[in-house]
Amino acid sequence: MTRLMLGRTLERICKAVLLLCLVHFVIMMILYFDVYSQRFDQIFSRFNNGRNASRSGHHYYYNLSRPNATYASYLATADQLLPTVRPEGNHTPPTTKPIPPCPEIPPGLVGRLLIEFASQMTMERVQKENPNVTEGGKYTPPDCRAKQKVAIIIPFRHRDNHLKYWLHYLHPILRRQKIDYGIYIITQLGEETFNRAKLLNVGYTEALKDAEYDCFIFSDVDLIPMDDRNLYHCYDQPRHFAIAMDKFGFRLPYAGYFGGVSGLSKKQFLKINGFPNEYWGWGGEDDDIYNRITLNGMKVVRPDVRIGRYRMIKHERDKHNEPNPQRFNKIQNTKNTMKRDGISTLTYRVLQFKKYPLYTNISVEIGKPPPRPFRG
Numbered sequence: 001m002t003r004l005m006l007g008r009t010l011e012r013i014c015k016a017v018l019l020l021c022l023v024h025f026v027i028m029m030i031l032y033f034d035v036y037s038q039r040f041d042q043i044f045s046r047f048n049n050g051r052n053a054s055r056s057g058h059h060y061y062y063n064l065s066r067p068n069a070t071y072a073s074y075l076a077t078a079d080q081l082l083p084t085v086r087p088e089g090n091h092t093p094p095t096t097k098p099i100p101p102c103p104e105i106p107p108g109l110v111g112r113l114l115i116e117f118a119s120q121m122t123m124e125r126v127q128k129e130n131p132n133v134t135e136g137g138k139y140t141p142p143d144c145r146a147k148q149k150v151a152i153i154i155p156f157r158h159r160d161n162h163l164k165y166w167l168h169y170l171h172p173i174l175r176r177q178k179i180d181y182g183i184y185i186i187t188q189l190g191e192e193t194f195n196r197a198k199l200l201n202v203g204y205t206e207a208l209k210d211a212e213y214d215c216f217i218f219s220d221v222d223l224i225p226m227d228d229r230n231l232y233h234c235y236d237q238p239r240h241f242a243i244a245m246d247k248f249g250f251r252l253p254y255a256g257y258f259g260g261v262s263g264l265s266k267k268q269f270l271k272i273n274g275f276p277n278e279y280w281g282w283g284g285e286d287d288d289i290y291n292r293i294t295l296n297g298m299k300v301v302r303p304d305v306r307i308g309r310y311r312m313i314k315h316e317r318d319k320h321n322e323p324n325p326q327r328f329n330k331i332q333n334t335k336n337t338m339k340r341d342g343i344s345t346l347t348y349r350v351l352q353f354k355k356y357p358l359y360t361n362i363s364v365e366i367g368k369p370p371p372r373p374f375r376g
């Protein structure tokens, strides 16, 4: 009798323990998925007003292995969703600025945008639309602390009309994205052959003289993003933003394409010795930059193809920017040329550094292409 009772009791205890384990496991799973799914739900309910939800949010970058900073902000967001999970203790943070860090995913984004170039655009109008942009085209989010300071560099010559549209569309987008930024127009003076990559090197150097930037976004003046989820800041790898342009049928023209709009942190930029200075005329410099990135053990990251869409302002091919016939040979040689041609060997002369309400205009002389090798 007693033995039987003992057996039963033991059995019950075992069952209870098992049940407890199971309950524990289930709760852990629920908590685990809750955090992630709520994050994704949040992203997609906000981003997919009416459209089909996509299934992954992997293009957003959280580095959970990073001590404190990222994880803390991650927890901070998770906190609002899961009030029961709090970091142990209830230490009040040391009294610093009351302003919180900017959220990884800014809450005011609207997603897909309507971009058109039919309406007349004037600088006065764009200025009125953007009263909070300060002299030189700078903006700092008033309600949160951005993690990065971003310089946006635009190589430029004779494209004043395009610039108006660019400013009209980009200032509000960047503001919604909670980017702490400054806009730098690098104007190539004179009528020599255009040199996009060298102007970008100049932009990097001059922007750093103006403020302590840690991220650089290089954009052509005629490219407008069609979706504000394409966040203009730097990532853990060099970023290519303009992956789906209307002129290429909203597809990447080839796998190694790095043209249009790209972004590198200061560290990434220095690792590849900046951009080449010796690509005169249209084409090739972006492929050279792509080569520099891969040759230095980095890889290019891109947004989702639905988000990285761009509209290009239609225009005639510029004068003095004819396709560079040497570009195919040159990009074969990046490995040999990148150490001796780059930010370390950049020479130029600034003739004017002028701050306008919506941008800073830096006018430079960058020289001219070397004489063509004579062939008899």
Ligand SMILES: *[C@@H]1O[C@H](CO)[C@@H](O)[C@H](O)[C@H]1NC(C)=O
Binding pocket: 052
């Ligand atoms: C959206 O989902 C519906 C049904 O779930 C499907 O028929 C449609 O093709 C989807 N549209 C897109 C753009 O994915």
Ligand SMILES: *[C@@H]1O[C@H](CO)[C@@H](O)[C@H](O)[C@H]1NC(C)=O
Binding pocket: 063, 064, 065, 066, 067, 236
């Ligand atoms: C994550 O952060 C750590 C520490 O800052 C860094 O060493 C690591 O490279 C980062 N990983 C990625 C994928 O960015």
Ligand SMILES: *[C@@H]1O[C@H](CO)[C@@H](O)[C@H](O)[C@H]1NC(C)=O
Binding pocket: 067, 068, 069
């Ligand atoms: C992370 O937080 C701990 C305590 O909360 C602190 O001791 C440590 O210095 C922090 N590390 C970094 C990199 O901020």
Ligand SMILES: *[C@@H]1O[C@H](CO)[C@@H](O)[C@H](O)[C@H]1NC(C)=O
Binding pocket: 129, 130, 131, 132, 142
């Ligand atoms: C400009 O800043 C003021 C004060 O912070 C704010 O009330 C206003 O809404 C802002 N305007 C725009 C267009 O962002």
Ligand SMILES: *[C@@H]1O[C@H](CO)[C@@H](O)[C@H](O)[C@H]1NC(C)=O
Binding pocket: 156, 160, 163, 185, 187, 352, 361, 362, 363
């Ligand atoms: C920048 O300044 C130069 C003259 O120094 C001028 O030719 C050019 O149009 C200006 N560009 C812009 C966008 O203001």
